[in-house]
Amino acid sequence: MGELFEHSETPIVITERDRVTIANLAARGLLGSHILGQDARMALRQPEAVRLLDRDADGSAIVRGLSRRNDIWRINRKKLDDQLAVVEFVNKTAEADIARAHTDFVANASHELRTPLAAIIGYVETLSEDAGNLETKTAERFLDTIQREAKRLQNLVSDLMSLSRIEAEKHDLPSARIELSGLVESAARDGAGNERLDRLDVATSGQFFIRGDAQQLEQLVRNLVDNALKYGHADQPVTIRLHPRGDNRVRLTVTDRGDGIAAEHIPHLTRRFYRTDPGRSRASGGTGLGLAIVKHIVERHRGRLDVESTVGEGTRVTVTLPLDSEELGN
Incomplete structure (x- = not known):
């Protein structure tokens, strides 16, 4: 029976008269190898789990903090006979x-x-x-x-x-072959609009073909350019650059020269509705979703998103994307 359960991803324990006789690899990782031979109630040490075992009947219980402070597990107990029982641990934390x-x-x-x-x-x-x-x-x-x-x-x-x-669509890889330089230049102009066009400084170093969704990539560029123009100083340009990154990737950078963002805000910028300055964001028409959308587009295209900022100097957002294999000559 131990060999049958050993490599199951679900932690499983077999008890005999409430003493742990078998614990598979996942269960030992969850509770520790020392539980073998222990009374299951001592091994678990959770009031809800102890009550389940004390009932000596089939049932389930929800237990919090079994291995980490905020984890949540459902423990299912099924009696096999008067002495043996199977105890299964189902991780409900992600749910x-x-x-x-x-x-x-x-x-x-x-x-x-x-x-x-x-x-x-x-x-x-x-x-x-x-x-x-x-x-x-x-x-x-x-x-x-x-x-x-x-x-x-x-x-x-x-x-x-x-x-x-x-x-x-995040799990669906884009299939269209797209030339990125022309798309970036066009989308940057759209993001700026006629009234802010003079603040753009756009330069690309050649043609770069990727597998992508043109509509989403245009939205990515528009969002980044719009943010940079909103939060950069009105008398300073926004710099957009597209250039190779190694042999098989391309890198887009959008840089503003504004007040910058404090370091503690950087990890939270792609959260939905997160704003470093709510009043200023709403006044400028921001929805708090722009960078969340950018993050999901980058993830769908199997790319990487990085944000660097220095208070008093400005912010640079970098998107790195894989080149199409045909571009690499494969």
Whole structure:
């Protein structure tokens, strides 16, 4: 029986009269090799698990902190006869983390959607109730606010839909062969728009072919350029460079010259709705999803994303992508 369970990925323990007689490799890794021969209740030392074993019947229990502080396990016990029982340990930590992430995402999205909606509803109600008493300039200011908040709401919904689509496709490798230099130059101009075009400094060192999704890569470049232009100083250029990285990769860098980002924020920048300066981000029309979208696009293309920043000097975002094998002559 021990040989049957030894290499199962699920930790499994066989008890005889509640004493551990067999523990497979996964169980020994989870609980330690010393559990062999021990009373199972002493080996587990969890009130929920002890109550399960004391009932001397089939059943299950949820146990927290079995091997690490925040882990969650379901323990299933099945009696084989009057003396023998199988105890199985099912790791539910990842499932709980996913559920918690979904809950947090819904809560954050609801909050982000509620803010512009409240502003729109409030100003519309004021215009409806006091339209005859409002001066033209005041009414125009109200309408400008409604338009701005509606645009913000539209951008947020658009980014949420983009993130959902990208996450749904993250395991599907892109198949189209794309020339990256022309795409980067075009998408950078789109991200800047006519009013900020003079701040762009774009240069590429040749043609680079990759396997990719053109629409997603364009969105990646637009998001990075838009962020750099928003948070870089208005009188300073944003530098976009595309050049080889070794023999089989290509590197895109987008550099701004702005206030920079404190080191403690760097690891959290790709989290959904994370903002280093919430007031400034919302005022500039940011949704807090731009870098989260970039991260998922980079992951789908089997690339790497790096962010470097120096407070008072600016920020550089680097995306490294694999070249297409045909480009390498394979």
